[in-house]
Every structure is written in structure tokens, then in C-alpha cells.
Amino acid sequence: MTGVLLLATLMSSAVFAQNPAQTPEEVNPLGLGLTRQHAETFEPGKPFQVTLTISAASAGTITAMGLRETLPPEWRLETVAGASGAPPDVSPAAGATNLLEFAWITVPQFPYTFTYMVTPPEGDGGTKVLHGALEYRQMTGAHYAPPVMTEVRGPDSKPPAITLKGANPVTLSVGDAWQEPGYTALDGKKQDITGKVVVSGTVDTSRAAEYGLNYTVSTDDGQKAAAARTVVVKEKDNTQTNPTTPPATGGARAAGPSGRELSNPIAASVDKNPGNQSQPAAPPQPANAEGEAGAVTKKPELPDLSAFRPPVTTQAGEKPPSPPGTVATATAPASPAVSVPAVQHRAPVPPEMLKSAAMTEAARKGPNGTSSNTPSSAPKVPATDPEAFTEILVCVAIGLGLLVGLGLLGWRLVYNRPVRRKPPPSPPPAR
Numbered sequence: 001m002t003g004v005l006l007l008a009t010l011m012s013s014a015v016f017a018q019n020p021a022q023t024p025e026e027v028n029p030l031g032l033g034l035t036r037q038h039a040e041t042f043e044p045g046k047p048f049q050v051t052l053t054i055s056a057a058s059a060g061t062i063t064a065m066g067l068r069e070t071l072p073p074e075w076r077l078e079t080v081a082g083a084s085g086a087p088p089d090v091s092p093a094a095g096a097t098n099l100l101e102f103a104w105i106t107v108p109q110f111p112y113t114f115t116y117m118v119t120p121p122e123g124d125g126g127t128k129v130l131h132g133a134l135e136y137r138q139m140t141g142a143h144y145a146p147p148v149m150t151e152v153r154g155p156d157s158k159p160p161a162i163t164l165k166g167a168n169p170v171t172l173s174v175g176d177a178w179q180e181p182g183y184t185a186l187d188g189k190k191q192d193i194t195g196k197v198v199v200s201g202t203v204d205t206s207r208a209a210e211y212g213l214n215y216t217v218s219t220d221d222g223q224k225a226a227a228a229r230t231v232v233v234k235e236k237d238n239t240q241t242n243p244t245t246p247p248a249t250g251g252a253r254a255a256g257p258s259g260r261e262l263s264n265p266i267a268a269s270v271d272k273n274p275g276n277q278s279q280p281a282a283p284p285q286p287a288n289a290e291g292e293a294g295a296v297t298k299k300p301e302l303p304d305l306s307a308f309r310p311p312v313t314t315q316a317g318e319k320p321p322s323p324p325g326t327v328a329t330a331t332a333p334a335s336p337a338v339s340v341p342a343v344q345h346r347a348p349v350p351p352e353m354l355k356s357a358a359m360t361e362a363a364r365k366g367p368n369g370t371s372s373n374t375p376s377s378a379p380k381v382p383a384t385d386p387e388a389f390t391e392i393l394v395c396v397a398i399g400l401g402l403l404v405g406l407g408l409l410g411w412r413l414v415y416n417r418p419v420r421r422k423p424p425p426s427p428p429p430a431r
Helices: 002-018 259-263 291-297 351-356 386-415
Strands: 033-037 048-055 064-070 076-082 099-104 112-119 127-138 141-144 148-153 161-164 170-173 183-186 198-200 209-218 224-234
Touching: 033 127, 033 148, 048 064, 048 127, 161 209, 161 224
Parallel strands: 170 224
Antiparallel strands: 033 048, 048 112, 064 099, 064 127, 076 112, 127 141, 127 148, 161 183, 198 209, 209 224
């Protein structure tokens, strides 16, 4: 039915546009009027009632009637009820917003009153406007009553707010990369409008200076908010601070609390923490200390082997050897060296070694009482005669030649005998 009213409205508008000479009486011949009543103020989030009354200045036949109510943004319809009669034949469903359309197929008696309940959104405020337009039809076409506009005031709307993330001011060094820490913006209804924030200003990290960034945002109802951030770019500090007192080494501790003591309350007690107490240095060990320490460093005593060394004989023109521990000095030879055949010497074997080997000094000596250094019974290896070796080779070659000849002769006698053939058989005698 609402579609029928809309179609009829469009047709009547076209007819009225083609006939501009129509008088106001012809536009609203019955003199219908609309009156809206409601409270002067509203509270966000709470129901708000609107009462509408339709009256007629003169009687007449009305075939259909419709009404359009325009609500403030985000206001939501809750219920519709009749005050002096039945509610409208056609009403929008609960939860409708912006435009509400009502229609009557059976026109009620005038004056006619009905109500509807709406709820403003949370955080809404300021002055709001409600607008309504009434139209009706007779047999001659569509007619319109004057539109009605009313205002209602709410609490002062909250301005938006911008929240800057990160530090403010921000301190950087020359050459550092600048990266926006971020920001958020909410309007008076706690809705996110970060996308509407406009950032102005630049940061040049190649030059040491102080830079400013401005953040602004505005809402649809004209509310604005702004914020600012300061960015300080400083020169790099390449100086290094050296400690005036070198750190303590060994068992000595530096005066004053250390970093470990300041960060660890348990380690702050020097008396109770063995790690903070200085350890006495160990006394140095003497060079020739006896006992366990001396046993480690003391060299073992070696037996005297001088008895086993051959006696040293000095030749003519030679100097006796220097005793151990003296440094020999080079001197020019007085006369040319004379080659003397070496003389073999052998020191006597101690009796202890002979006893361990089950030998005696008498057994070691020969029958003449002299020491037998070289055994006399050792077999002599005969020397090889080249001529005798040649004779042996010749004999072997002759023997091999005889064997080969005899073999060839035997082979000839066996396999080269003459072949004896049988005579052909004689023919049989004739009969």
C-alpha cells in the first residue's frame, strides 16, 4: 500500500508541475494540518516519545492518506501506538531509522492522534530536527499539507579526542630513521574516526633541530580536535666516558658499592657474601722446598756410570779433555794431526752385574787368562770364487743341452716310424 501511495504521489506531482496555475486552495482543499508534540530535551540512550495530531479545516471525502517522518541520524524506532483510535494501517518495523513512512487505507475521523517511540544513540547531543510531510488523495488526485519541522535539544555533544601513541617529545640522533609512533581518534560517541585525522609537519633527521607535528580531526557536526608532537633531533655523542679509578684486581675491592651490589640486594652484604670478601694470596713456595712441594720439583738422582766409560788416552800433540763444567776455548793447532789407529778398550764388568747374569770373572776369561772379547769358535763364511761359479754354470748348461737332445731323439723314433701299408687283395680266381 505504501508503494501505491508513493506512485500516486509521483503522478500527482507530475500533474501539479504541468499545471502551475493551481492555487493553494487546490493544493490542500480540505485544509489538513499536522501538529507534532514532544519534550524540549532528550537524553541519549533513553526512549523519546513523539505525538502527532492530524486535523482538517473542512469536511470532504479522502480516499487515502500518508505521512513521512524524518528522524535525526541514528535515532531508532521502538513502537507505534494509536492515541485517539487505531494506529496507522501501515507502519515501519521496530528498529527503523532515518525515514518512517505511515499510511491509512481507511481514513480516521479528524482530529486524529497517534504516537511513536524512538531512542537516541549513546553520546548524541546538540540540537536535533524532526521533519514531517502529510499528503492525501481525493478523486481529483493528490494533495499536500504544509510540512512540519520541530527541534529538540540534547546535552552538549562531546568533541572528538586524539590520543598520541609513543613518547612526546621524541628524541632522535642525526641519521636515525623517523617512524610515526601512531595515534587514535574517537568522536563524542566513542566511535573510531582515526581515518579522518590529518597530520601536518615534517621531520628531517639529517639536520639537528626541533620539529613539530600537528594532528587534527573534525566530525560531521563540526566538532574538531587537535594534538601536537615534538621531535628533537640531536647530534651524535661520540665521546666515551672513561672511569677515573681503574677496576680493582686480585683480592682488593674498589671502594663504594659495585653495580652488582646495587642491582642485587643479597650481594650488597659484604660480611655475609663470600664472593665479596677478599681472599688472602698464597705464600710463595721456596725453590728448594722439601716435602710434597719439593718432591714435585726435585730432580731424581742418577747412578754413577763413570766406571763404564773407556779410559781416555791422550795422543802426542793433543791436550787432555777439560773437566765438566768448563768452557773450551778454541786454539790454533801446534802441529798437523797424526792419524793413529784406534785402540779398543773395555772396562771390567762389576761383580754385581756378573752375579745377576750367573757369570764369574774366571768363566768370562779365556784359558790363557785373557778376556775373550771376540768368540773364537764363530763359523767363517767362505768367500765366493767367481771362476768356480762360472764352471758350475757351464756344467749346468751342458747337462740341459744333453737332456733336450735326448728328448728330441726319442720323439723322432716314436712318431717318425715308416708306415707299412697292406697290399691290395688279389682278385678271386676265375671259374
